[in-house]
Every structure is written in structure tokens, then in C-alpha cells.
Amino acid sequence: MYGVSQEQLDQIDILLVQELIDIGVHSVIIVDVAGNVIAEHDNGNSQCDVHAFAALAAGNFAAVDAMAQLVGEQEFSVHFHKGEKESINFSKVNDDLLLITIFGNDVSLGFLRLKTAKIIEEIISIWKVTEY
Amino acid sequence: MGFVNVKKMEVLVKLVYYGPGRGGKTTNLDYINQKYKERIKTDMVSIKTHGDRTLFFDFLPVDIGKIKGFDIKIQLYTVPGQVKYNATRKLVLKGVDGLVFVADMQEEMREKNISSFKQMQENLAEMNKDITKIPLVLQYNKADLREEGIPLLDFDTIDADLNGELKLPAFEGSAITGYNVVKTLKKAISLTMLSFKKELL
Ligand SMILES: Nc1nc2c(ncn2[C@@H]2O[C@H](COP(=O)(O)OP(=O)(O)OP(=O)(O)O)[C@@H](O)[C@H]2O)c(=O)[nH]1
Ligand SMILES: [Mg+2]
Numbered sequence: 459m460y461g462v463s464q465e466q467l468d469q470i471d472i473l474l475v476q477e478l479i480d481i482g483v484h485s486v487i488i489v490d491v492a493g494n495v496i497a498e499h500d501n502g503n504s505q506c507d508v509h510a511f512a513a514l515a516a517g518n519f520a521a522v523d524a525m526a527q528l529v530g531e532q533e534f535s536v537h538f539h540k541g542e543k544e545s546i547n548f549s550k551v552n553d554d555l556l557l558i559t560i561f562g563n564d565v566s567l568g569f570l571r572l573k574t575a576k577i578i579e580e581i582i583s584i585w586k587v588t589e590y
Numbered sequence: 591m592g593f594v595n596v597k598k599m600e601v602l603v604k605l606v607y608y609g610p611g612r613g614g615k616t617t618n619l620d621y622i623n624q625k626y627k628e629r630i631k632t633d634m635v636s637i638k639t640h641g642d643r644t645l646f647f648d649f650l651p652v653d654i655g656k657i658k659g660f661d662i663k664i665q666l667y668t669v670p671g672q673v674k675y676n677a678t679r680k681l682v683l684k685g686v687d688g689l690v691f692v693a694d695m696q697e698e699m700r701e702k703n704i705s706s707f708k709q710m711q712e713n714l715a716e717m718n719k720d721i722t723k724i725p726l727v728l729q730y731n732k733a734d735l736r737e738e739g740i741p742l743l744d745f746d747t748i749d750a751d752l753n754g755e756l757k758l759p760a761f762e763g764s765a766i767t768g769y770n771v772v773k774t775l776k777k778a779i780s781l782t783m784l785s786f787k788k789e790l791l
Contacts, residue, residue: 459601459687459786461594468597492685493649493665494593494602507632509665513649514635520681521646590594590786 459590467497469584474499477577478559483570484544485560488551488581489516496555506560515558519548538567547571551578555585592687592786600661604685605778609692610699610706611643611671614731617765618692619650619666622775625768629653644670647682654779664779671706680713688725688782690774693752695730695762697741700751707752721756725781728753728760729774734767 470488474497478486485500487508493516498508519537526534537548547570549557557578561570592603607615616636623634630652637646648668655662669679691710693703711721730748743751745762753760759777763770 459592459594459603461596464596467595471597490591490593490685492591492593492604493667494604494685496593496595509651509663510632510635510649513647513665513667514637516684517637517646517681520684521678524677524681 460587461590462585462587466584466586470497470581471499473577473580477573481569481573482565483559483561487512487515487558489556489558490554491516491520491556493517504560511558515548515556519550519556536571547574549574549578551581552585555581557581591685592782594660598661599659600663601657603662603664603687603779603782605664605666605688605690605775605782606683606686607666607668607690607692608679608683608706608710609669609671609731610694610702611673613671613692613694613699613703613706614765615668615671615692616642616644616648618690618729618731618771618774619648619668621765621768621771622652622666623650625772626652643672644668645675646670646678657783662783666775676709676713679709680716683713683717686719686724688778688785689727690778691726691728691752692731692765693728693748695732695742695748696735697743700743700748703748704751725778725785726756726758727774727778727781728758729763729770730760731763731765733762733769734764 474486479499479501485504487498488496489512490496493513495508495512522537523533535550539546544560547559551557594601607618609615635649639645650666652664654664667682669682714721736742749760761770761774765771
């Protein structure tokens with residue numbers, strides 16, 4: 459079992475809200491490879507079952523990663539699914555974490571990717587786990 | 591690996607049901623889902639084939655209450671048991687905290703139980719997890735079929751096959767009737783919680 463401190467979680471929460479929710483992202487979730495929800499935020503209109511979503515997201519990411527290896531790629535570090543109203547972007551933070559954003563057509567993918575890359579760097583510098 | 595969220599005062603634990611195809615893993619989760627309806631706020635997620643075989647996993651989060659102020663959420667998963675899905679089983683095992691091995695007591699399943707158990711051990715070893723250390727409970731399932739006159743392995747035989755050396759907790763069960771389903775789950779949860787260092791819980 460492992461965890462991070464309250465301060466670290468606070469810092470991550472602030473990042474997610476200020477950098478993503480405030481620019482119009484509908485929902486953002488950080489998930490670990492086991493499928494655990496590490497942090498989550500939404501704009502107040504989300505009815506998504508976040509634990510089920512996390513389990514599926516971690517499984518999906520792991521499956522695509524395994525496919526990457528089968529075709530001789532190290533990894534596909536970003537995955538993107540486009541819907542009519544909602545789209546989902548998956549980014550790998552490090553070997554243990556994924557950052558998932560759900561957003562509508564009003565957010566440009568280019569801008570989102572730029573933001574995401576920046577946030578990932580910050581999360582990596584914040585993230586120090588304690589094992590129990 | 592279980593995650594402790596000190597901000598939300600929540601502990602997330604991953605418990606995986608493993609075992610040969612058609613052994614009754616999904617049926618265990620179905621029973622738990624029915625039995626603990628009031629504690630399970632969400633639908634069970636199942637990624638399965640048209641024939642109701644597990645294709646990727648089942649997922650069922652169960653809130654078991656508080657320990658030292660932390661809400662304990664046990665996230666139950668099943669692996670797909672069919673032989674061809676080992677790559678998928680490995681994905682589901684990522685970050686596992688505890689395991690239930692569901693064996694099928696029917697005589698004809700003897701070899702399948704043994705090879706599934708061996709493969710579980712290999713898969714865990716690949717993840718640097720030692721089968722003698724990880725919390726693990728065995729369930730010898732479909733005991734109800736004895737009444738139907740279907741030839742079953744007796745407890746001692748199946749236990750010698752799978753559990754001869756490890757001497758882990760093992761129960762006969764019937765996921766269909768619910769016999770020992772909760773007992774198996776509770777034992778697996780308590781072993782898993784005990785495996786975490788005392789510091790926190
Ligand atoms: N008689 C009897 N049948 C059972 C029992 N548990 C499961 N079954 C039946 O066995 C079949 C397979 O059960 P599942 O729970 O889908 O098996 P599984 O282990 O999830 O199989 P995979 O998803 O392929 O790995 C179903 O038809 C169940 O109804 C049991 O305790 N007794
Ligand atoms: Mg199944």
C-alpha cells in the first residue's frame with residue numbers, strides 16, 4: 459500500500475482545477491496503473507462513476523500499451539478518443555500514473571495537449587510516494 | 591498496490607478473483623453484488639463476450655466501512671479465465687493487493703485448476719510478487735453439484751493439488767447458492783488488510 463502527503467494532494471488538486479477545469483475541461487482524473495483514483499475534479503456537471511471509469515481507463519491504457527509493444531513501439535504515450543460532444547485524452551504521467559481529461563468541442567486539442575504536458579512535468583516533481 | 595488518500599481519508603484496495611475459465615469468478619461477484627446492494631452504489635462493470643465469458647475483467651467496488659477513520663473501499667476484479675487470455679490476465683493483475691483463487695471442483699477440471707494456479711504463480715513472479723507472501727485465499731467452487739450426482743474432487747484431493755505446500759486458507763463454496771462466498775471474501779479482505787504495515791491501519 460502506498461500514499462502521498464496531504465500537501466502533495468493539495469498541490470495536485472490546485473493544478474488540476476486552475477490549469478484544466480478553469481479552461482473549460484469538463485472532468486479530469488488521475489489514475490494509477492492498478493486502476494485506483496488518485497485525484498479527480500469536474501465542473502460540477504459530471505455524473506460519471508469515477509471508480510468504474512478509472513478501472514476501465516487503466517485497463518484500456520494498459521491494453522494499448524501492450525499492443526504498442528507487439529508492433530515494436532515502446533509505448534503510445536498519448537491516446538485520444540473523439541466523440542460527438544465529449545472527447546477523452548489519456549496521457550501517461552510516469553510509469554505509475556495516467557492523466558485523463560474529458561472535454562467538449564470548445565476546448566482545442568492543441569491547447570489541451572500543451573497544458574497537459576506542462577501539468578505532467580509539475581506532477582512528476584510533486585509526486586513522492588510513501589510505502590506502507 | 592493499495593492507495594491511501596489522506597485527503598479524502600480513503601483507502602483503495604484491489605482484490606482479484608483468479609482461476610480457470612468457467613470456474614465461477616464472475617458468479618462470485620454477481621452474488622456479492624446482490625447480497626450487498628445497499629453498500630454498492632454503482633453498477634458492476636463487466637467487459638464480456640456475447641456468450642457471457644469475461645473478455646477483460648469485471649469490476650465491483652464495495653465499501654466495507656471505516657478503519658481508524660479511513661473509508662475502506664475494496665475494488666473487486668475478476669480476470670478472464672480462458673487459456674488464450676493470459677496477456678489480459680496480466681494486465682488485470684497490475685497493482686493487485688490480494689487474491690482469491692476460484693477452482694472448479696468438478697473432476698474433469700482437475701488439470702485446468704492446476705495449470706491455472708501455476709500460471710498465476712508465474713504471472714505474479716513476473717511482477718516480482720511472491721505467491722508465498724501475497725494475501726491469497728482458495729475457493730473450491732461448485733460444491734453444490736455434489737447433490738446432482740456430478741463427480742467432484744474431494745476436498746483433500748483438490749487441496750493437495752493446489753494448496754499442498756502453501757497451506758493457505760481454503761473453503762469449499764458455491765457461487766450460485768452463495769455458500770461460503772462471503773466467508774471467502776471476508777478472509778481475503780482480512781488477510782489483505784493485515785498485509786499492510788501497521789503504521790497506518
Ligand atoms: N452449479 C454451479 N454452477 C456454477 C457455480 N458458479 C458458477 N457456475 C456456473 O458456471 C458457469 C461459469 O461461471 P462464471 O462465473 O461465468 O465463470 P468465470 O470463472 O467468470 O469464467 P470466465 O469469465 O470465462 O473466466 C456459469 O454457467 C455459472 O452459472 C457454482 O457454484 N455451482
Ligand atoms: Mg468471468
